[in-house]
Amino acid sequence: MNIEVEDLHFSYPGGVEALRGITLRIEGGELVAMVGQNGSGKTTLVKHFNGLLQPSRGCVRVGDWDTRTVSVARLASRVGYVFQNPDDQLFCKTVAEEVAFGPRNLGYAPEKVEQLVRRALAWTGLTGREGTNPYDLSPTWRKMVALAAVLSMDTPVVIFDEPTTGQDWQSVARMARVIAMLREEGKTVITITHDMDFCAENFTRVIALGGGQVLLDGPADEVLGEAEILAQTFVEPPQLVRLARRLGWKETPLTIPVFLDACRRSVRKEDGADGAERRFDT
């Protein structure tokens, strides 16, 4: 499902202009990361995707729905939004009930709800904890419950707000797996993140926001290589990219395999050069 944003402006009551003319289009099945300093407008922008905020000017369309004409509860069938703090949404006595709340709101049949819940729990590693009270789980796992509670709604678009903050490595790896599964199902995934390594390893498109405007928008390896522009919005390229720059490479390696490939190539080239020099010497 496409998301179209047309000349979107938004001001908070009190006059802070958070978005100043944003136009972009996100195709169905894209993996998009939103980066930028605090206050750059990331959250404000994605809150327009499910109608929590209404444009001051311009418009946002999700598929054929204009977000101004559809209620948030109805948009929830198209756009799932995982909030940053799980404690802002968990209220049921058991994990299973919590995860079933969303699909039930969307009016799915009980069998379908059960099936969706089972799938969401399996994806997030919560199978076997159906009967646990969410508040008996650690914050890390509560975050997984909140995630499952949105995944179970089976929406074509899923938004994550800071999914990796305060999470350990295992939990981040679990998040990455969930994103891969969503990708396989052809869902659009939009993530707000400050974790550039996570961004580099899991997303194909990166949008950098600064001062309520789009600074950069493109394939991850292009955007994350633009250190100077990213610095304007206080984003530092991922560590592999920084290392590659320090080594003087032209490539922007985003994952370890790509980095290692580039590494081998450059070593071979240097070997070759050395060999030539040696030959020259003799």
Add this chain to the structure above:
Amino acid sequence: MRERLSFYIQRHSPIHRLNPFTKLTLAFALVLISFFSPWYWTALCLILLVIFPLAIIGRVGREFFAAALRLLVPVTGFIFLMQSLFLPGGETVLFRFWFLRVTLESVARAFLISMRIFGMVSSFILFLLTTHPSELMTDLTRRGLPGTVAYVIISTLQILPQMQAKAQTIIAAQRSRGLAVEGSFIRRVRALVPLVGPLVFGSLVEVEERAIAIEARAFSATGPKTSYREIDDTPFDRTVRWLMVALVVLSLAARFFG
């Protein structure tokens, strides 16, 4: 940002510079005098000749009159009307209406009561507009108010806007999960459960975190504490306070012996 619960407006004025305790004394004294004084016009005179000028000297005139217009005029107007209509007694009948009998005496009483209430509330509005709550609490703690009491008052002022913000986030999160908050009454009531749960849990967790945070700053330590805020208490402040006490006593005396 979100609306604060405190009325305080940061300005530079002689009233702002007064010691908070002096302003508190002043507010209470104005109320007591207007209630004790046997002279009929006291309350009105205090409003016109003391409270209004002080609001202007305090440079909060606009906010003060806005609050007075929005809050006080309707409330006191309503009280005046009700009291004039229903206060029993009086000889001089002004007019009769259905079963009601409005007398000059009841109107006079009603005017007195509504002026006293107007004076009481407006003097406290003026006090709140010109006094920072933390400054008041710091000053009162230094004068012997238990720290826990000060904390309860201050934290209430701070927690309410925070809870409001949290409630907004929770509503947004649940609506994103397809919770319809619009619709019939039953539907709205049912929609409350997913909102109240996280709010209550969250607040309990926050209370614990707050307790730990303030304890880490030696909240329950015994022994004298110093304050980061320096609050002046000038001889002028003391004079004003004693003058107020004297005036209250005087008005009380006038009522009993005058």
